Amino acid sequence: MKLHVVSFQVPYPPDYGGLIDVYYKLKALKEAGCSVVLHTYRYGMEEQPALLDVADDVHYYERFTGWRSMFSFLPYIVYSRRNRLLLKYLCADDSPILFEGLHTCYFLSHPLLKDRAKWVRMHNIEHDYYRFLGKSCSSWREKCYYYLEAWKLKHYERILLHADKVFAITHADAACFIRKYPPVLTYCLPCFFDDTKVNRATDAPVGMGNYVLYHGNLSVLENIRVVDYILEHLVPGIDVDIQVVIAGKNPDKCLQDKISRLPNVVLVANPSLEEMEGLIALARIHLLLTFQNTGIKLKLIYALMKGRGHCLVNPMMIPDAGFEELCTIVDGEEAQVAAIRELYHVSPEPEALEWRYQALKEMGYDNRVTLILR
Structure with missing residues (x-):
């Protein structure tokens, strides 16, 4: 063809x-x-x-x-x-x-x-x-x-x-x-999406990083708004020993200055593909929030497929039925702060990660299956 x-x-x-x-x-x-x-x-x-x-x-x-x-x-x-x-x-x-x-x-x-x-x-x-x-x-x-x-x-x-x-x-x-x-x-x-090098429970390295991760294109208005919300409403409520990593492309000077003033927040600007995959693989929590429920957020698919930490999302982040079983859905800043504190100290079981991976494939998130179906 x-x-x-x-x-x-x-x-x-x-x-x-x-x-x-x-x-x-x-x-x-x-x-x-x-x-x-x-x-x-x-x-x-x-x-x-x-x-x-x-x-x-x-x-x-x-x-x-x-x-x-x-x-x-x-x-x-x-x-x-x-x-x-x-x-x-x-x-x-x-x-x-x-x-x-x-x-x-x-x-x-x-x-x-x-x-x-x-x-x-x-x-x-x-x-x-x-x-x-x-x-x-x-x-x-x-x-x-x-x-x-x-x-x-x-x-x-x-x-x-x-x-x-x-x-x-x-x-x-x-x-x-x-x-x-x-x-x-x-x-x-x-x-x-890139379905190679998926960090499943059976092939992931031992150990996890000591950080909560938000990642995205930091020059996009929607993502800037989310980062501002995290810095102003969530970071002040979590323990100072819980590190928050903000990673992504092209953060402006204003965003860099805001992050530099917070002792437990680290900015990783313009990471390479290898760096980003490493951050996703080892994050304890993927903090995935949006205020714009349009399309699909590929960062959610990557976190679920390639990450081994919890995926903490707000309701607008869920694109379709089925995802609510794979994520921790929490709305409101107080509940989100409480969830970060709790999930940070609890690692997902390897069996749960394998189940999450297989569930996504059954939902059609598999490039080869997708082509066969269509």
Whole structure:
């Protein structure tokens, strides 16, 4: 089988949620014998030769960023990707096309692609995501941008009626798309991720680190808000001998200063893949909170699959039924502080970790099983 995949961004290195799903999906397709032609937008990124390990051919396109792309009824994230060279290459044969997110759907309804098999991967409900970003902003200019983009995305979403299939990332999202667009075949396709070197109970090193871990992209508004909450509401209530590690990409100066003033909080900025895997493997508690219940949080999958500590989450972090059995769900700062104090001194049993790993695989979080099912 030959497949065109249109990615919203260069999916290498796969260092945050959406790119992780795209990259490891390409890898799984390649391993399953699929011939992949990757189309991707590079803004601020060089060509990545490593992508030829997961795709047979790679085409790069410029994205038309800047104010000129703002003045359109189409969402900025869509209109700025209107490169007609993409349409030319998509028309080179009659192979199916997988569009990664609404971002890449500018040509989904084009007459030249009318008779093609067209599939759309939805990483979340985009207008909800942008509305939540607007709520998290302090700048009125940023609020205006995110709220306007959310409004545009809500109306633009009807473009999905031109797709043959929609692959939602959670059952909740799939139910939403089925209700809104009944003519389109919609499936829940669990996220793809790096399922190698999984730290199961049977192959993990002896011992655990003496820390609680929060990790994520520290330049993303949602994650900054969570870190502020941890520093201001949870850290003051826990024992001073319980170390909290905040790890992730590109923390700003303000966040670095806040953390430096707290004696039992350590910042690990821009860790390598190996460093991050080590932190995840040895954390006593994975403190995974969110105030934005959109899509799937891949950090939760990684913590459950590759970590051996407890996963302490708030209700918004749970993407689908089944996860409540794998995590400790606690809401409210007092209850979260109490849970940290209690869980820190109790290590999960090896049998419980093995059961957690197998339960995730049975829920579909297995790249090979995912491809067989679809």
